[in-house]
Amino acid sequence: MFDLINKNVSRYVSFTQAELKIFNSFLKHSHVPKKSFLLQAGEICHFEAFVSKGCIRKYYLDSNGFEVIIQFAIENNWVSDIASFSDQKPSHLFVETLEDCEILTLSPAAKEELLARIPKFERVFRIMVQRNLSLTQDRLFNTISKSAMDKYLDFLEHYPTIPQRVAQHYIASYLGISAEFLSKVRAKLAKQ
Amino acid sequence: MFDLINKNVSRYVSFTQAELKIFNSFLKHSHVPKKSFLLQAGEICHFEAFVSKGCIRKYYLDSNGFEVIIQFAIENNWVSDIASFSDQKPSHLFVETLEDCEILTLSPAAKEELLARIPKFERVFRIMVQRNLSLTQDRLFNTISKSAMDKYLDFLEHYPTIPQRVAQHYIASYLGISAEFLSKVRAKLAKQ
């Protein structure tokens, strides 16, 4: 049950078995059915969740009710609204399961205590956020500078498994294009 | 010389005077003239820079030679390519001063030693990156979902001092619109 997450946090800092055991004791395991919300705009985010199994999307809703997907979280990914979680203030985001999921969550209190008990985790979380930031900046660049076609090809390359798992209009939303136009892009690709 | 940066790092974690003195000893102060590059694509980023004075832009160059500005860093901001800095691998980014600047930089070695000497800094950097990530996600959302007009109004609200300091076409690049179209947006605003 903890194998995947233990490997995940050990990528940049090494831990003893004892330390990992303590870490695991702070985690709460849950099974969450498809189409459930872990978080909705207006609520305070009480978790950092590690996905052991399943697929989750995190998205904003704009003033016209239009969804913009910020992240797909699959096995071995973390998902949270870090701003809401850290400052315990209301979120602007939605976090929803797209499949039945197994997740391991850390509450704010558990995280604080974990950091107090094993300060090395401070570094793990820092490095994880750094990588996330770097990827988000790359994505911002792609969103601004690339055509819909190129963004889609890029997506297929970076996340080859996701198109088989989620509805196409979610991918369109992630890419910042309309579902109809993504369909046209795909039609054009198929013709070649 | 260190007042601003000391206040900056003390926002979320408190330090003793002695600790701050150690911190300051790891910083290198430089004066950098306008229009200089702190980093160019292909190079490895050897710094995390705190801007004491001046204004810096960080940007990508796309395959058509088109610039996309990711960040304006002014007084009290940090700027770096965190991916290149952390892994000491070649960057895809450019970091260029737009005004004469005073900066305080941390080298990878200095940062490591600082973290070893005063582990509380691990938390400071984690929180800084978290906030940055959160802002970048918000910006991604805005870039995708808002009109050019709304993005510009948003920018004026969030960064009221920058338009007076940098050329308009830089702001256009930051917003992900053409310089000409920003000019038209402004003309429309002026007419109202």
Next chain:
DNA sequence: TTACTTTCTTGTCCTAGTTCAATGCACAGC
């Protein structure tokens, strides 16, 4: 002052992507 460079504006034409609507498809529930 002039001359040079960079920035900003404005107009015209163009296109990538949107919006809306119709159709077909796949599947779940009964």
Next chain:
DNA sequence: GCTGTGCATTGAACTAGGACAAGAAAGTAA
């Protein structure tokens, strides 16, 4: 089996914003 619901596709009409070009304005350097 039907019947509904959500999803993908396609087409036609539209539009936000881009590309290009020409001039005006403003900063800089001598």
